[in-house]
Amino acid sequence: MSIEDLTSRLDTQLADADARHARDYPGDRGVRQPLHTVYIPADAYAAHTVREWGDRALALLDERGPDAGTFARAAGLPEDIVGQVYPRVRAKLEREPIEDVRIDFEDGFGSRPDDEEDAEALRAAGALAQSIEAGSAAPFHGIRFKSFEAPTRRRGLRTLDLFVGELAKRSALGDGFVLTLPKVTAVEQVEAMVTACEWLEETHGLPAGRLGFEIQVETPQSILGPDGTALVARMIHAGAGRVTSLHYGTYDYSASCGIAAAYQSMEHPAADHAKAVMQVAAAGTGVHLSDGSTNILPVGDEAAVRRGWALHACLVRRSLERGYYQGWDLHPAQLPTRFAATFGFYRDGFDSAAARLRAYTGGGDSEYLDEPATAVALANFVLRGVECGAVDETELTDQVGIDRAALARLARHRTA
Template structure:
């Protein structure tokens, strides 16, 4: 048998495996990943929520960190670090204080009468449309989140009917008002089986047919041990991604439900507990190469009270966000307006601190200098992706990329293997 004949034979033998690899691991989908998701209970949400959160976040920054030096002292940052990001964060809180908004009909909303939740679903959908229309105007900076949606109740038997009724009302109202955009996403909480993901796909397909709307997307919230380890010993979260593809866009870790379900005492439930790290390690492995985003959870220590209490909560939040970023988890939850300053300070510091080295190594990879590193193509992809993430959230400016790396954004996206980069 000649070499060409052997290769042809191998192509035939491996055709199914090649097709499965391409289908199951399509790679980066070219979309922007928000740095956080903000959860607002449905009864507390209205068309001004995003701008109100931005105003409250700016007020908290002004009161408890009125200048770069004061913020550096409050957060125990080395001198000069806060100078690098302070004005950028102030501008972000005015321009886009919330990157991803979720109107919560689950734990944050609780159990209400059907009449009350029906009315809340319709009102929230109308308010979301109002917010997006305001944000689309030149005067509406900071009025809307580019990503938005709702968290419904779970598909477990006791809440299934209520959760799906709320979803149907919300989608119906949004579609009637022309408010469904490519930034719309649904969060499915407390997923315990692959069958629930398959059921969600069926529901969304039915809603699309009924209301003539584009393909609806959803996130899986990992809050139960069953999502990580099934009764058959397999990592069900991987099978859930496959069952929901291509509708599944994200995996969100639920800090407190998951920790409690494993018997962790309340005082020790946190984003950095070993059980949390294990779950997120599995989530990252399952999502790798699929184009599905992974999000960390939240801290329930809120920056409220006197000055010392706010600063202590800020330091904790800053450390936890930086820890997630270092672990390759680029998104988390925020639950209070005063968490937004430290979300963006931590995020901006991460990208600003790494920008010069990433640029140096990319220039060397492109043959435009030396860096002291011999980077392989996969590392170049990671370096370019790092810079793109910094650009997406506002930590890095396009002019800096051109100056430091010598490439335009299209070339940078090609390096990151994100040629279709969009929102």
């Protein structure tokens, strides 16, 4: 048998495995990932909410961190890094204070009479549409409705239908729209969400496949099934290509594991275990990962603000170092440290990553002999920094020697 004959035989033998791998692990989706999601109770959301959050964050920064040095000391961040990013933080709060907003009809809204939730669903959808029409909406936005557990299933579906229908009627369903499926306990709930998306598309005249959704990992059942398997991996593939991300829910998950309230945290070993399973399950699928939130807010007197900022900045940096490039924010006071810690992370690593990329693409020498997979990781790192505003495109061309489009092709095999 010749090598050609053997190759042909193996092509046939491995055809099903090749097709399965291509289907289940398509790689990066080639889309920007927001660096945070802000959860706002539905009845507190208005067309001006994004701008209002930015203004409130800037006011707190003016009061408690009016210059780079004061802010660095208050937030427990390195003064040299904050010196680099402080103007960028202020500019971000003025230009794009929220990257992703989730209008919350679940825990943030609670259980209310049907007529009240119906009215709020239509009002909030109208407010979102108004902000989209005005160009003031967060670039990513959507709704978290009530879960598909039996007691809340009908209510969640009704709110979802009203909200999506109102946006569709006003032609306000853009690429940044996403749905959030909370408290998932079974693979079948993900399959049911696919059915619901198909129905919504048909009912409201949307293109097939238009609606995607996030899975919130808030229950131990979504990590470990009764048969000992990692159900979150099966959930991703049960989503028929509609699952966009996995979001870790710090407090629901911790409470479900029996962790005392005082010790519920993104840093708890139970949280790290859940997120590590999520990370492996999502690898190669194109599904993004998001860490959770801290409910210790930087509000009150100066000492309370300093404690809240220092904790938040530390947690943001910790998540980024572990490969969780997104998190939840719950209050405007968390925005300064979200952006400062994130920008600092990318600024801190940019020079080294840029030099290694320049050498890899043939533009210089490096002490590293990087393999293609590492080059992709380096490119992704730099591209994320560019996309969120931590790195300027001029710095990219000056230090790496390529433009954003070439960087995107290397990072995600796409054109920026």
